[in-house]
Amino acid sequence: KRQGTRDKGQETSKVNNSSLITSHSSLKKATRDAYGETLLELGKKRSDIVVLDADLSGSTKTNKFAKAFPERFFNLGVSEQDMVGTAAGLALTGKIPFASTFAVFETGRAFDQIRLVVCYSNTNVKLVATHGGITVGEDGASHQALEDIALMRALPNMTVIVPADATETSSVINEITEYVGPVYVRLGRPNVPYVMPDNYKFKIGNAYVFRIGRDVNIIAAGIMVDIAQKAADILTNQGIDTGVINMSTIKPIDEKSLLRAAKASKLIITAEEHSVIGGLGGAVCEFLSENYPILVRRIGINDVFGCSGSSDELLNLYGLTSENIVETAKEALKK
Numbered sequence: 001k002r003q004g005t006r007d008k009g010q011e012t013s014k015v016n017n018s019s020l021i022t023s024h025s026s027l028k029k030a031t032r033d034a035y036g037e038t039l040l041e042l043g044k045k046r047s048d049i050v051v052l053d054a055d056l057s058g059s060t061k062t063n064k065f066a067k068a069f070p071e072r073f074f075n076l077g078v079s080e081q082d083m084v085g086t087a088a089g090l091a092l093t094g095k096i097p098f099a100s101t102f103a104v105f106e107t108g109r110a111f112d113q114i115r116l117v118v119c120y121s122n123t124n125v126k127l128v129a130t131h132g133g134i135t136v137g138e139d140g141a142s143h144q145a146l147e148d149i150a151l152m153r154a155l156p157n158m159t160v161i162v163p164a165d166a167t168e169t170s171s172v173i174n175e176i177t178e179y180v181g182p183v184y185v186r187l188g189r190p191n192v193p194y195v196m197p198d199n200y201k202f203k204i205g206n207a208y209v210f211r212i213g214r215d216v217n218i219i220a221a222g223i224m225v226d227i228a229q230k231a232a233d234i235l236t237n238q239g240i241d242t243g244v245i246n247m248s249t250i251k252p253i254d255e256k257s258l259l260r261a262a263k264a265s266k267l268i269i270t271a272e273e274h275s276v277i278g279g280l281g282g283a284v285c286e287f288l289s290e291n292y293p294i295l296v297r298r299i300g301i302n303d304v305f306g307c308s309g310s311s312d313e314l315l316n317l318y319g320l321t322s323e324n325i326v327e328t329a330k331e332a333l334k335k
Helices: 002-015 031-045 063-068 081-093 103-108 111-120 134-140 149-153 164-176 226-238 257-265 280-290 313-317 322-333
Strands: 028-030 049-054 073-075 096-100 126-131 159-161 183-186 190-192 208-211 216-221 243-246 247-250 267-275 296-301
Touching: 028 031, 031 049, 031 063, 031 164, 049 063, 049 081, 063 073, 081 096, 081 103, 081 111, 103 111, 103 126, 103 149, 126 164, 149 159, 149 183, 149 247, 149 267, 149 280, 159 164, 159 226, 164 183, 164 267, 183 208, 208 257, 216 226, 216 280, 216 322, 226 243, 226 267, 226 322, 243 257, 247 280, 257 280, 267 280, 280 296, 296 322
Parallel strands: 049 073, 049 096, 096 126, 126 183, 159 183, 216 243, 216 267, 267 296
Antiparallel strands: 028 190, 159 247, 208 243
């Protein structure tokens, strides 16, 4: 039933460019759950996959792999630097290491190791962090990674990916297993709606264009893709032709899709569960300012720390809502 609903939405968006974006699924699944399940299936097929965790395997869902393949699972304890260094060493022996913990710990505590033994050494390490963004919720500011994409995007040799839903997460994990080189994948804590078609195949550096709008195009990543779709439907119903692009690969960014969206419309809006500094919005502005200057508005965390609350409360508090996207679009178009 879910497949039929979502496929119908995709077909509509391709056939009729003035239609709404998609039918929104009521089914939800956490991207971290999809990660754990996909890792388990890959482990059955490939003996060269090893998994490392920093004492959070129950939360990152790598415990599924650990139970099935204990000889290929390494719990490094609360020692993220050791985890990254060990992962790099395993990569140099020909293994494909997946190293996981919370995003704030993986990118913050182990930044020096990621910079030197993963990126500078260009080792084949897959850093898959969960609990990214503000929707970590009640754990509060100390656990809410709002700068991790900026940190990883600035590192040479690093590929940065933020899947939109469980379907895309599974495809991402399969894709990066075949890709040789450092990768950072940012996943979330809460259950999120399905937005991608079931037959979707992720490719590094390729955005997914739901449709291109003549007035506004929203470039979104992660949990904000679903929110962007809802905003686009509202705007289109009000006579403002709006498109949505899922820019799941933040680095390397899909320049062709960005140019297409910019040349087709009057306004670009970026939407991300991350600081407006250095993340998706920064990447979009950097490219467009040098190649096709156009008015851009960034929706994200406005250079502040988070706080404790439920996921929905925090999304509303920090303006990561379809209503805020709609109002931002209307105000910007007046200019």
